[in-house]
Amino acid sequence: MREVYVAGIGITSFTRLEYPLSEIAAYPAMMALKDAGLSKVDHVYVANMASGRLNHQTGLASAVVDSLSLTPAGATTIENGPASGGSAILQGFLAVASGMFDVVLVTAAERLREVNNLDATDAVATLTHPLAEYIYGVTLPSLAAMFTRLYMQKYGVTARHLAMVAVKNHDHALLNFYAHLHEKITIEGIVDSPESMTNNPYVAEPLRFFDCCPVSDGGACVILVSAEVAKKLGKPLIRLAGVGQATDTHCVHERAEPTDLLAVRGAAAQAFKMAGVTPGDVDVAELHDAFTILEIVESEEVGFFKKGEGHLALERGETRLGGKLPINTSGGLKAKGHPVGATGVGQAHEIVLQLRGEAEKRQVKDARIGFTCNFGGFGNNVVCLVFKRED
């Protein structure tokens, strides 16, 4: 297997974007090509979850490759729910590692705000089991809420811990120009004050408004190349050193231990093994905090903290910028935003910025090893990636 490097990155603001979906995918690709100093690619992967349903557009990769004037390069759309972005990077990795291609462009886009928020919620809810979950009105927030209730009972996580994730990630997002929510929040405002139930109403009890990510449009791109190409480009050498993917039961109720996220555990273990590093070696991580509880639980399942102790590390400030292991320096899905199919590529973008030392005010000092966890469905399809700076 050949080594695979990240040669270029690009991103749009994660917010409401009044552009056609194919432009949201093409714009970060143009930035990434410029960043890498490349104008030709061997293959294009485009990650997206719901364009057929929300934007009346299918075969997105064909539109994007032509819009970028990269024809006749091969182009493939990857739909894998909220893990579409991570999956597209994994496919790009395989294509370069196998020796088939030297330059692969992985771009991603989602435009959820073309419809109203309830339609967007419904589109995402189609990830659930059609007959055993979806028909009841099960949405992703409701699965996360039922999971949170069990986690609170079993491990002593409280509403205050969840709010601490939100406050931290909103603070981080204030330092990220591309983030969706530039809004300082406080524990007092969303939990303690008499107005907190107005400021922060329930979405799916016990989860409240500020426990949930915003509905975002956005796009992101990474260009993956062989070692030979990477060394010619003269950019900092960032290697995609480990990839892992694992699945779990489609129905959440079929999981033997309902507070485990086994696909996260499995995908992370594979990625660390391939990269030859341990969770303790990681300097900066982007976790899939579509709901605040997920940042806490993923930080345990990937191996940063013991099961049931993620919220204690959060309390001690270890996962904040300046802490031992900063998590979601971009603001995470919580505050950077969650353009569903593009999120996995957005996470990789942040890690590459950090490892290059280009993350400006939110730079983690001397970061050399970065990690991403891209969580599909309610944990039924998860992709983890490990990046290493090599020069």
Add this chain to the structure above:
Amino acid sequence: MALEILAYKCKKCGELHYPLRMVCRKCGQNEPHEFDTVPLPKRGKLLTFTTVHNLPPDFTVAKLTLGIVELENGMRITGQLKIASPRIGMPVAGKVEVVREADYSKNYGMVFYPA
């Protein structure tokens, strides 16, 4: 006739599944349609629950309580709850009722009441 929700019993090893899958999760038997159907029990205890305030647009109610129930035989099912103040571990009893109406079709599913 009382409406039932069906579990799927592997003809080879007897493992029960809900919902239907094509290949048995326990023994991996791989012949098409080699499952017997057995009605799921209706009684059980509440494992976890939530009240959802942001429902997909085809629901005409403002909020809805959902839960996962561990049934008497140990199997689990996701369903709607018509329980004013649910608590984890409480005994519940289910009925099969219309749970969602969309595009002129009625979807039936399990609705749980206090037992």
